[in-house]
Amino acid sequence: MTRTNLLHLRRNRRPQPNGFTLMELLIVMAIIAILMLIAIPTMGNMTRYANETSAIKSVQAINLAQSQYSTTFPSNGFACSLTALGGDPHAGPPTATSAHVLDQGLASGVKSGYQFAITNCVKNSQNGGDRVTGYTIIAQPLTVGKSGNRTFCGDEGGEIKFDPTGGTNCTQNLSQ
Secondary structure (H helix, E strand, C coil): CCHHHHHHHHHHCCCCCCCCCHHHHHHHHHHHHHHHHHHHHHHHHHHHHHHHHHHHHHHHHHHHHHHHHHHHCCCCECCCCHHHHCCCHHHCCCECCECCCCCHHHHCCEECCEEEEEEEEEEEEECCEEEEEEEEEEEEECCECCCECCEEEEECCCCEEEECCCCCCCCEECCC
């Protein structure tokens, strides 16, 4: 080829576009939107499931703390409040009102979208004092349907039951 032909080819050559076209960008955005529509509801279900699993483990931890409490303070039996099971270990030695057998976060009563409480304490009078021989732990979602769907209940026997409606009528065994 001659020099004039090469110059002519260079002038007539169109520059190649750099980057993506508008149509390609719109297709990618549509795909991302579809994936988000699928993923976001699934993520909510996974969060509720994780919160419920945490609530079950927390009820088990409270039962274990109750066992430790009754061993440490046999004249009291079980504790009737989460604060009695908790307490700051740096504030002094364990007492019946601050036993240091439960994590402070859980002893506060709220964890992972659930509210925890010890209720229905059964007291027996012995030697001029009350000894707690029974209790119920209730773990209820802060917002039913959002932070969890089920309420979990435990007692001194260690069995955990649940209420599928999020109420406090725990009648169904967890193993079902």
